[in-house]
Amino acid sequence: MIRVGVNGYGTIGKRVADAVAAQPDMELVGVTKASPDYGVEAAARRGYDLYAAVEDRTDAFAAAGVDLTGALDDLLDAVDVVVDCAPSGVGERNAPVYEAHDTPVVFQGGEDAAVAETSFNARGRFEAARGADSVRVVSCNTTALSRLLAPLDETYGVEKARVTLVRRGGDPSETDRGPINDIVPDPATVPSHHGPDVNEILPDVPVDTAALKAPVTGMHTHSVNVTLETDPDSAAVRDLLADESRIFLVPEGAGIDGAGALKEYAADAGRPRSDLWENCVWEESISVSGRDLYLFQNVHQEADVVPENVDAVRAVASDVDAAESVALTNETLGVGL
Ligand code: NAD
Structure with a gap:
């Protein structure tokens, strides 16, 4: 023990x-x-x-x-x-x-x-x-990006990843956090520290990140663009991510339209504290154009x-x-x- x-x-x-x-x-x-x-x-x-x-x-x-x-x-x-x-x-x-x-x-x-x-x-x-x-x-954001970029790099090679992180302003219990009426670049400098932090885990994956803070408490949202070294179709990327045990593909057509519904889904699934331990990748957002992959993922900062x-x-x-x-x-x- x-x-x-x-x-x-x-x-x-x-x-x-x-x-x-x-x-x-x-x-x-x-x-x-x-x-x-x-x-x-x-x-x-x-x-x-x-x-x-x-x-x-x-x-x-x-x-x-x-x-x-x-x-x-x-x-x-x-x-x-x-x-x-x-x-x-x-x-x-x-x-x-x-x-x-x-x-x-x-x-x-x-x-x-x-x-x-x-x-x-x-x-x-x-x-x-x-x-x-x-x-x-x-961190929660770096964990989620590492989980996503590792299989993409192993399977297709990552030429360059560019990620915009819309971060939650604070956790639900943090009454002193914000903003409450704005979306704020944080940090205003680009790249943010998240990309270098991903390189602590995946040193050979080129990744630039830019970060904002939004007046929400539920989850972070990442807008991801990855230029791959090969050009898979979106179905192959979907299957690759579906095989990752800590990535949840938010099913198309399930009516889950944001962090609120995701947390409700977790609560209905009997999750303690409505926790989502997995990256939540919006299945219908997975799009490939040439060697460029685009997708959105949500990250439950308290849980992943x-x-x-x-x-x-x-x-x-x-x-x-x-x-x-x-x-x-x-x-x-x-x-x-
Ligand atoms: P928190 O403020 O919710 O909890 C910290 C706890 O530590 C509190 O209970 C506090 O009373 C206690 N504490 C205060 N002084 C202490 C001391 N000297 N020794 C031991 N404990 C002390 O913070 P958190 O959100 O749980 O964050 C903890 C760590 O996890 C931080 O490094 C944070 O960056 C990281 N983290 C937080 C999140 C998130 O979204 N909350 C996500 C990923 C990683």
């Missing part, structure tokens, strides 16, 4: 904790909270042991009547791997603590690539993470990195290979709509 701790029980951390708890080869030892807010109740309902992320805030938990099993140091002593799900930039500040405990760590995509020995996506960089002391699961975190833990702490890990993660979570 791989003993796993989750440091930071927020949007990503609570999902990673549930996913780890569902694995037959992993034990979730506990999760940390930085303050005794409503997340404490969610962890308690699931029976997860709770640790203080920041030792000198333990009094706040006592004052709120919340029992702690210990603090972060205790959790790190009890696990084989910690998954850092702290806010962007805080992971880097936590790095020396993990090093001091000699505890391998899986960071998230809000950290710079330099925080870890290697960046991770199961479709591209599984073996590079084998036995590493630190890996970084790339979750199976990747599970695989990253296996890459770091077991000898299970990529195919076996992905299959096990998919089966236990129910990935594949």
Whole structure:
């Protein structure tokens, strides 16, 4: 059994904790909270042991009547791997603590690539993470682009990918995010950082990205143009993407017209928190003109990195290979709509 701790029980951390708890080869030892807010109740309902992320805030938990099993140091002593799900930039500040405990760590995509020995996506960089002391699961957007571009490059060769990312302004619980009445270039410079981040996973795939922020919370939308080295027809591309276990082709004619309907579809499918772990590629958008492929995909920013975190833990702490890990993660979570 791989003993796993989750440091930071927020949007990503609570999902990673549930996913780890569902694995037959992993034990979730506990999760940390930085303050005794409503997340404490969610962890308690699931029976997860709770640790203080920041030792000198333990009094706040006592004052709120919340029992702690210990603090972060205790959790790190009890696990084989910690998954850092702290806010962007805080992971880097936590790095020396993990090093001091000699505890391998899986960071998230809000950290710079330099925080870890290697960046991770199961479709591209599984073996590079084998036995590493630190890996970084790339961001939600980079995860989705890597999943899409890897099979296209392997099968047809990617001469150049150009992607416009319309990013959600904030997650549904983030009341302080925006914009609320505009669509804002973010960053206004082109290319955005997403393309270089894809190259952390797929170093030989030329990709330029431009990013905007929109007043929505549900999902990101990518408008993708890939110039391929050969000229397949759109049906062949469709079949290729349909074979990818973490890509869901949104069926033509199903009446799913946007992120709202996609989330409803996920809820109807019984998905926890309406999570969509897969890239959602609009089937009817897959169009090929000469060597140019066009398509739209939606990305559930809170969810697509979750199976990747599970695989990253296996890459770091077991000898299970990529195919076996992905299959096990998919089966236990129910990935594949
Ligand atoms: P979040 O703010 O929802 O959750 C972070 C949690 O960490 C909170 O519960 C917070 O209380 C806790 N925390 C605060 N200080 C801490 C500390 N010193 N040590 C440990 N925990 C601490 O953030 P999130 O959206 O879950 O993002 C976490 C990471 O995942 C970031 O790197 C982010 O960039 C990345 N990520 C986020 C998304 C997304 O859309 N939310 C998608 C992919 C990757």
